[in-house]
Amino acid sequence: MTSERAQNHHIVDAKQRVETNLPPNTGMLVIAMNASLIAADATQRATDHLSRLSGDYNVHVPGYSKAEARRNSEIWGLVIPSEVYDRLRS
16 A cells, blocks of 8 residues: 555554443444254254354354353363462461
């Protein structure tokens, strides 16, 4: 991009969600459906597809990281610093 074009080109970036509790000033698409009305195996196919998007293309799928964290904490418990544990035990 030439410097003249760069001067006339404005990049608008949404604020990170951690900076504000307001939604970003970008569009949002929400799709809600009863997948079983489409096909008997639609729920599993959609789950598989979202897993591929998340794993292969790094697409953020809401809820996946939270569900994984919950599964891990159920298996391994919570990891806390030993100083915190010692204070809780005393």
